[in-house]
Amino acid sequence: MSAERQGASADSGREPEGSLVAHPFEDVTYTETDHVGVLTINRPEKHNALRFETYDEIDLVVRTTRARALVITGAGRSFCSGDDLQEVMTAKPVDADGNPRRTSFGGLTPLARTLLETDVPTIAAVNGAAVGWGMELAVLCDVRIASVKARFGEIFVKRGLVPDVGGSARLARIIGHQNAMRLLLTGDIVDAAVAWKLGLVLEVVEPEALMDTALGFAGSIAANPxxxxxxxxxxxxxxxxxxxxxxxxxxxxxxxxxxxxxxxxxxxxxxxxxxxxxxxxxx
The missing domain is CATH 1.10.12 (Lyase 2-enoyl-coa Hydratase; Chain  A, domain 2)
Known part of the structure; x- marks a missing residue:
């Protein structure tokens, strides 16, 4: 991989108009190198828990990226610990401009729809805990590569809830009906080794090799037409x-x-x- 573009055009050396790299995100960071985008959930002090703004920012990147492959990961020790309940339960269903949030309930969760419908290949680089909607996010990506420190859990049943479309519709197709039933009905959290045996992740690597592995895989995709x-x-x-x-x-x-x-x-x-x-x- 070459040095980071930081939004610079390969032809002009200037940042393309409307570049996501220059977007003033609060909860995520985005970089792009050699047609590979890297979206990092950047709330490490909250274990990358999702508030409405986080959902909106991830959704924006996935919908508008010009990358040919997109890696999604988390900052710090966690991939994503699910919803930030303090933020989500108290937030208004409209944004600062008074517009309904794309993450409001009333059908398929907008970010889930975006991930399901995008034609950009998505790779989850799971560096730590991926639980609740964090696991949904990983499952909704096309491929998952895990650190040995990764943990996965569809914990919705323990909260008296049901999973989103990731757990409900995709998980069984990935790991089979019985294995999906096990994870969904027990709410068990499994480690990377078990996730690999179940077929949930493509590869398990040491933490220091995670991003190089994910970027190498994404780069091999981006090198094709x-x-x-x-x-x-x-x-x-x-x-x-x-x-x-x-x-x-x-x-x-x-x-x-x-x-x-x-x-x-x-x-x-x-x-x-x-x-x-x-x-x-x-x-």
């Missing part, structure tokens, strides 16, 4: 949500037709024939 990556994720999402083989075949034919017309496809072929590294532009 971005339109093809996005369409591939779209296809996987269709399969996961129950598209029939006929429906998938129709989607596949349209996707192949569209991608064959892209500049990146032509660049890929040319680079292969000329035995050089390709230069993809997302066009």
């Amino acid at each position: 971005p339109l093809a990556v996005r369409r591939t994720k779209e296809g996987l999402r269709k399969v996961a949500t129950g598209a029939s083989e006929e429906e998938f075949g129709t989607w596949f034919a349209a996707a192949i037709r569209d991608l064959k017309e892209t500049r990146d496809h032509r660049e890929s072929v040319a680079a292969f024939l000329e035995k050089r590294e390709p230069r993809y532009t997302g066009e």
Whole structure:
């Protein structure tokens, strides 16, 4: 990975207008290097617990990032300890401008919807505790890489509640029905080794190797033609949500037709024939 962009354009050396890197966030930080974004929940004194502002800021980054792959992690010893109950239970359902918060209840949680619908591949780099909505956040990412210090818990049942769409709809698809029932109905917190055995995480590494591993994985994604990556994720999402083989075949034919017309496809072929590294532009 090269030195951090800090919002600088590779062509001009100046910060692109509207860059997320320069956004005045309160609860998260965002950096971008070589088309890989890193979103860090930055409330270590609260174990990165989520208040409404945190939800809104994560949602904004995921919806508007220009990165080709996005790593989500937490500052300090925790990934995310779930909702900051003192903040969430007492906060008004409108923001400072009087607009309804995107995180207000009344349907699919907006951040969950954003994570489910984004075509940007998301990697959770789980450095510590991921419990409650912190585990939801990790489960809603496409891939989870864990430190040996990571802990995972869908603790909603212990609070007399039910999990969001991460635990309710996605967890069983990832680890199987019986394993999901175990975690959801007991509220047990499991360590990284158990999470790996369950298939919840792709890889478990030492703490000092976590970000390098996550960034390396994200970089290998970002090095591929971005339109093809996005369409591939779209296809996987269709399969996961129950598209029939006929429906998938129709989607596949349209996707192949569209991608064959892209500049990146032509660049890929040319680079292969000329035995050089390709230069993809997302066009």
